[in-house]
Amino acid sequence: SKEGHALSSYPHPRLMPAFWEFPTVSMGIGPMNAIYQAQSNRYLHNRGIKDTSDQQVWAFLGDGEMDEPESRGLLQLAANDKLDNLNFVINCNLQRLDGPVRGNGKIMQELEAFFRGAGWNVIKVVWGREWDDLLAKDEDGSLVKIMNETVDGDYQTYKAESGAFVREHFFGQTPQTKEMVQDLTDDQIWNLKRGGHDYNKVYAAYKAATEFKGKPTVILAHTVKGYGLGTHFEGRNATHQMKKLTLADLKAFRDHLRIPITDDQLEADPYRPPYYHPGPDAPEIQYLMERRQALGGFVPERRPDHAPVELPDPKTYEVAKRGSGKQQAATTMTFVRLLKDLLRDKNFGHRIVPIVPDESRTFGMDAFFPSAKIYNPDGQGYLSVDRDLVLAYKESAQGQLIHPGINEAGAVAAFTAAGTSYATHGEPLVPIYVFYSMFGFQRTGDSFWAAADQMTRGFIIGATAGRTTLTGEGLQHADGHS
Secondary structure: OOOOOOOOOOOOOOOOOOOOOOOOOOOOHHHHHHHHHHHHHHHHHHOOOOOOOOOOEEEEEEOHHHHOHHHHOOHHHHHHOOOOOEEEEEEEOOEOOOOEOOOOOOHHHHHHHHHHHOOOEEEEEOEOHHHHHHHHHOOOOHHHHHHHHOOHHHHHHHHHOOHHHHHHHOHHHOHHHHHHOOOOOHHHHHOOOEHHHOHHHHHHHHHHHHHOOOOOEEEEEEOOOOOOOOOOOOOOOOHHHOOOOOHHHHHHHHHHHOOOOOHHHHHHOOOOOOOOOOOOOOHHHHHHHHHHHHHOOOOOOOOOOOOOOOOOOHHHHHHHHHOOOOOOOOHHHHHHHHHHHHHHOOOOHHHEEEEOOOOOOOOOHHHHOOOOOEEOOOOOOOOOOOOOOOOOOOEEOOOOEEOOOOOHHHHHHHHHHHHOHHHHOOOOOEEEEEEEHHHHHOOOHHHHHHHHHOOOOOEEEEEEOOOOOOHHHOHHHOOOOO
16 A cells, blocks of 8 residues: 555544444444444335335454443344344454453354344354265264364364364264264365355355345354464464464465465565565456446445435524523423424424433423334334323334433444434434433443544433432432533
8 A cells, every 4th residue: 555545453434534434443332333223224214214125234243242241232122123134244263362252162152042042043154165075974963063062262272283183182082073084184184164264155144144034144154263374373362463474374375375476585575575466357356346346346435425404494493592581491391392393394304313212201302202203113013001192102113213222322323323324325314312411421432432433423412411400319310520
């Protein structure tokens, strides 16, 4: 790359305004934001703002990342909303930064159980096609039994050792499995790939994910950390911190990828190895160019151009401008009245997305329930207990109010998805996130930071706030330190 034009380690629109749409940085935020992005896509579609029926959301995650509470905490929402436009791909290389994710256990089985329990479609990409013949010979189940009983710490060690080691310690556990590989060389055993490194298996998984209907999908891909980088890297605990390839590693990497660079070229300067390009007419390059053209470009692209927005009629603000005269008015009440008038504006109101995490009645916003209605893609399939009241609780697939439940983290994710729709969809929405100040700001600062990185536009309202007005509920509710 040219000097000054390199790719950022963590790209976001403030540094690279035309490049990356969805920055997260902090682990755990990506899964949350992906879920609410998929929900936001459906929200836009159900409310008739944009046809998003062919759009898919993909989140690429790590097995270690799934220990973040936020990574798993909102899975049920995706299942409840039947978000079959959402796909998680979890790279199960069995390692986190310091060591194994589950040395004494099996992270893939753990995640499979968790996602199935949450109502997701689960696709596992465990073994490469090189294993197919061996599995076909496994008439008594000896091989599958060893696979299921081998813990992740051992799988990591196998890839840090050799084919001979795998023959002795893995296949050598039973006479049947030892006999299975008696005609294979140590190199052939070593080259038995894991599923995430077999492009045929990966393609099949992606195709199955996009065709599945009715549930979100997670793909669990079994891989090796440092794959292809040689024995000093593959499966090593310190892989994350290793920054340089030795000359021997470089040669092994070259051989693995079959790159036509000579030993002399590598030995001339091991720290500045030459680049290789097969030429514009090579079939590989022609294929890549065709696919990039079909997919719309070479890199992710952020497009902040959007449909024109007609601002609210100035008359909308007249009541607020007049003030309350000699009578004192609560700021929250005044805000809610103004918001109600804005929602009624025929040209602008449909773009407003009120987001309230189970505090609408606290703020007097229950008046919105029968008019704006609460968004639920399944509508309201029950007889509401307050159906005869003026302020009846009403849910609708075309509802405007996002009600994430007691869930400030999810509310910020919904705020981020709505507040970036101008760039993601070319259709500006105006999210107005209203919450109990102490429990919103303090709890979700990291998500607010990510929202700012993503150049989210909207309003964040700490509607119940103050040092003196909340002491009746205890100091835990007062936010004078904010």
